[in-house]
Amino acid sequence: MSQLKLFDDPLTIYPLKETNRGIELFVKVTPKAAKNRFGTIVEDSHKRHALKVYVTAPPENNQANQAVIEFIAKQFRLSKSQILLVNGATSREKTLLIMDENIEKIKAMIEAI
Numbered sequence: 001m002s003q004l005k006l007f008d009d010p011l012t013i014y015p016l017k018e019t020n021r022g023i024e025l026f027v028k029v030t031p032k033a034a035k036n037r038f039g040t041i042v043e044d045s046h047k048r049h050a051l052k053v054y055v056t057a058p059p060e061n062n063q064a065n066q067a068v069i070e071f072i073a074k075q076f077r078l079s080k081s082q083i084l085l086v087n088g089a090t091s092r093e094k095t096l097l098i099m100d101e102n103i104e105k106i107k108a109m110i111e112a113i
Contacts, residue, residue, distance in 0.1 A: 014107055015041055015049040022099040023106055025072070026050040029092050031057060031064040036071045038113045044093045051110065065089060072096065076109050 017024040028042055028050040039052025057067035065085055073080045078100060088094035098106060 013041060013049060014110060015051045016103065016106060018103055022097050022101070023103050024086070025096045025098055025106070027053045027068065027094050027096060029064060029068055029094060030054045031059040036067065038075070046093070050093060068094065069096070076106065
């Protein structure tokens, strides 16, 4: 995947979407990485911005999915119960639902990465 270019509208660089249930976060996961960490914002196969996430867990028995949720919860200072995997359980491209109404807080955390 190529690095995304900045657009005229700075809001388009965020891998987020507000919904009536919370904030959807689009991620692209690399399992079996050397360490848990965030990467850059990339374009996914749906032409959306996605936050690159590397986790050490293997993609077996839901381990990588759990690792992604735990890592994001820790980094964004949320509880694991505030993050749900809503799409992409068997794919590297995932949609997570963050049950927090403060999108500005989530944007600020992404900018700090």
